[in-house]
Amino acid sequence: MCACARVLCVHLCVYCMCTLQIFEISLIFKKYDFSHSGMIPLSILHRILLDLPRPLGFARVFGPAEDAAEKMIRAELNVKITAKIRDSQRQHWYKKVASKLVRVLLGGLEQNENRFKSTSFEDFMVTLVNWRKPSKVPPMLKLMRIKMMPEVLAMTQALIMRDFLWRIGPSKHRQNDVCRKIRQRRTFFRWTITDRHFARYRMHKIELKEEADEKSVRNPIYRGIEHTHAVTASNVLLTPLEEPPTTIITVPEAIRDYQRHRIQKPSLGIESFLEMVHGHTVKVERQHYVVCRFVDDRSLAHKKLGNIIFLADFSNVEWDKWDTFEKEHDEFFQPRTKGYRIDEAPPAWCSVDIKLNTARTQILLRKRVAMTKEQNRLRQRAALLGATTTDIDYDQEFAVFNPRELSGIGTLRSIQSFLVEAPHFEGGFATQIRLILGTHPLDPVDLRVKALRNVGLQKCEDAVVEVLGYIPKGAHSKDVEEIWGEEPKDNQVVLDNMARDIESEHWHDESAATSVKISDSESEEEENAKS
Numbered sequence: 001m002c003a004c005a006r007v008l009c010v011h012l013c014v015y016c017m018c019t020l021q022i023f024e025i026s027l028i029f030k031k032y033d034f035s036h037s038g039m040i041p042l043s044i045l046h047r048i049l050l051d052l053p054r055p056l057g058f059a060r061v062f063g064p065a066e067d068a069a070e071k072m073i074r075a076e077l078n079v080k081i082t083a084k085i086r087d088s089q090r091q092h093w094y095k096k097v098a099s100k101l102v103r104v105l106l107g108g109l110e111q112n113e114n115r116f117k118s119t120s121f122e123d124f125m126v127t128l129v130n131w132r133k134p135s136k137v138p139p140m141l142k143l144m145r146i147k148m149m150p151e152v153l154a155m156t157q158a159l160i161m162r163d164f165l166w167r168i169g170p171s172k173h174r175q176n177d178v179c180r181k182i183r184q185r186r187t188f189f190r191w192t193i194t195d196r197h198f199a200r201y202r203m204h205k206i207e208l209k210e211e212a213d214e215k216s217v218r219n220p221i222y223r224g225i226e227h228t229h230a231v232t233a234s235n236v237l238l239t240p241l242e243e244p245p246t247t248i249i250t251v252p253e254a255i256r257d258y259q260r261h262r263i264q265k266p267s268l269g270i271e272s273f274l275e276m277v278h279g280h281t282v283k284v285e286r287q288h289y290v291v292c293r294f295v296d297d298r299s300l301a302h303k304k305l306g307n308i309i310f311l312a313d314f315s316n317v318e319w320d321k322w323d324t325f326e327k328e329h330d331e332f333f334q335p336r337t338k339g340y341r342i343d344e345a346p347p348a349w350c351s352v353d354i355k356l357n358t359a360r361t362q363i364l365l366r367k368r369v370a371m372t373k374e375q376n377r378l379r380q381r382a383a384l385l386g387a388t389t390t391d392i393d394y395d396q397e398f399a400v401f402n403p404r405e406l407s408g409i410g411t412l413r414s415i416q417s418f419l420v421e422a423p424h425f426e427g428g429f430a431t432q433i434r435l436i437l438g439t440h441p442l443d444p445v446d447l448r449v450k451a452l453r454n455v456g457l458q459k460c461e462d463a464v465v466e467v468l469g470y471i472p473k474g475a476h477s478k479d480v481e482e483i484w485g486e487e488p489k490d491n492q493v494v495l496d497n498m499a500r501d502i503e504s505e506h507w508h509d510e511s512a513a514t515s516v517k518i519s520d521s522e523s524e525e526e527e528n529a530k531s
Contacts, residue, residue, distance in 0.1 A: 021053065028052055029121055039118035042081075045074055056132045069131055075155035076127045077119050079148055154189050158182045184302050188462055191297035198464065200330055201416055201436060208325075220342075227337045230351035234317040237406070238292075239357040239397050240364050244309040248291050248469035249276075252422065252430035258283050262426050266331040269417030269431040270324060276470045277314040287315045288470035289394060292435065296464040304365055310465075311397055312354075315473065321349035334414035352412035354437055359405035394471055410437035410461050433467040 028051050032040045040048065049070055050058050058066045130137055130145065162178045192198045215222040254272045255261050260283070261268055279287035290312040293305075300306035325332040335349045414436045422430030438461065 025052060025056070025125075026121070029124070037118075039120050040124070041118045042074065042077060043117075045077070046070060049073070052128075056128045071156050071159050072131050072152070073127055075159055076131070076148075076152050077123065078155050078159075079151050080123055080127075081117070081119065150193070154186065158185065161185075180302075184298050187301055188296060188298040195296075195464075197330075197416065197418055197434065198436075200327070200418075201332070201414065204325065204327060204330070204332055222341060224342055225338050225340075228339075228346040228349075230335075231348040232318060232320065232350045234350055234352050236312055236314055236317060236352055236354050236412070237357065238310050238312050238354055238409070240361045241309045241311055241397065242364060242367075245291060245471060248471055249288070250469040251433055251467055252425055254470060255431055256425070264419060264422075264425060264427060264429050264431045266329070266417045266419060266431065267324075267326060269433045270331055270333045270415060272431075273415065273417075273433055273467070274319070277317070279315070287473045289313055289473060291468045291471055292465045293468060294463060295434075295466045296462070299463050305361070308361065308364060309468070311394060311471070317352055318350045321347040330416055330418045332414050332416055354409050354412060355406045356409045357405055358407045394473070410463060411439055412436070413438045435465040435467065437461075437463040437465065 028048060029040060031051075032044055032048050048057075049066075050060055050062065053059050130141075134142075161182065192202065212222070212225075216225075249257075251269060251272065252264055254276055255264060255268045258275070259268060259272050273290075275281050275284045276288045277290060279285055292310050292312055293308070294300065294303070294310075321336045322333055323336050325334070335351065336347045337349060339346055412435060416434045416436060418432055418434075419429040420432045421428060
């Protein structure tokens with residue numbers, strides 16, 4: 001820790017306690033410093049907090065308040081140690097050589113192997129004062145700690161999940177499962193911070209909550225409104241495609257060619273999505289499948305789903321009590337899970353559950369891994385040339401013979417539509433659609449699900465899916481290439497054109513056959529005349 005932090009730590013301790021208390025705390029800290037290095041391991045944090053006197057310690061009293069304080073202290077110390085590990089990894093090679101040379105010159109001192117699992121007295125005291133006596137912390141120090149608070153809260157949630165699962169059954173398999181879920185949650189959390197579109201979705205949720213809180217303060221009729229369970233549920237099947245479609249109707253093309261709008265807008269993305277998946281309208285007569293892919297880091301890094309294109313069927317979804325929220329840069333389409341007033345009946349909304357064909361996905365992933373480099377190179381070359389080896393029936397992709405092949409991967413929280421730069425469209429922008437998957441803040445009926453929800457495990461299943469385009473239902477891959485390669489047309493017009501082409505080809509074949517017969521008969525007559 002820097003010299004300024006040490007001085008600040010001393011001033012905090014002097015301001016909060018008398019000299020006798022500081023001396024007592026230092027003796028207890030020295031008691032647990034087994035390596036005589038001025039650092040204590042984090043594994044004995046619970047014991048040292050029980051031995052410390054109040055107000056900083058627990059004084060042999062441990063309850064719910066002390067448990068929460070211990071988790072927050074442990075989380076902040078973990079974050080500080082993680083920052084030290086990152087600094088050591090970014091350290092230049094000459095500094096590492098210099099530190100090793102200094103240890104050799106001092107008599108062969110060995111490097112402390114547990115230095116990244118221990119905390120110093122300065123860090124321990126500063127963290128202890130910040131969480132046990134926050135009223136004594138200067139405002140300037142509180143402002144300096146704002147930047148690290150999101151990571152501290154995420155670390156606290158991870159510790160709660162770990163402690164809960166380890167109490168159920170301490171085993172090696174359980175520990176690996178907990179660590180895997182914590183890594184996934186951490187990866188998704190970091191991705192949400194860096195992705196600007198998802199950050200706007202989080203701000204939208206915060207604004208809705210603040211607006212509801214302001215209404216409840218002004219009028220009691222808006223107080224005590226709770227979320228309700230879904231009355232109906234619609235299932236959406238997500239199945240992987242072994243070969244990505246070569247020609248699809250993209251989201252901007254659907255707005256331009258079907259909706260007949262030259263300028264792209266976020267509001268047109270939701271409208272075109274609903275019309276394309278349901279069909280039977282004036283502009284879109286045919287129902288369409290949705291071509292999509294996962295874009296969040298959790299699905300790409302941990303689930304290995306980044307290189308797979310999926311096909312989804314939203315044609316049977318009922319969008320009951322789903323509202324549209326228009327913002328400056330986005331438009332959101334999400335369910336109304338609670339009423340506006342306390343005297344109103346709860347909304348009968350419909351939940352949209354996403355089911356993934358897990359068996360087919362795992363088979364496809366194993367195929368991708370088993371392919372050699374030469375096969376991958378040939379496959380990529382064929383994809384660049386636009387070659388399709390087989391005729392794919394997209395309706396057969398949804399044929400599931402065993403219900404155990406399906407697994408729920410989340411509930412559709414919201415559909416987000418926004419603009420991205422696209423110079424080849426008029427106005428320089430194109431509409432893009434994302435499907436945000438997760439769980440709603442509802443109290444589950446199942447006690448096991450409720451226990452998992454209380455520790456935040458449902459957030460480990462969050463995912464973000466990007467809509468690439470649409471494919472008409474009842475069409476094959478060759479039909480899509482031939483029919484929809486040009487400007488999209490109505491269903492009946494396309495069928496009439498196909499019938500006309502088939503009849504013309506058949507007529508050409510018959511005319512060619514009759515011309516051959518006529519030429520043969522004429523040649524026979526000439527030979528007879530000559531003879």
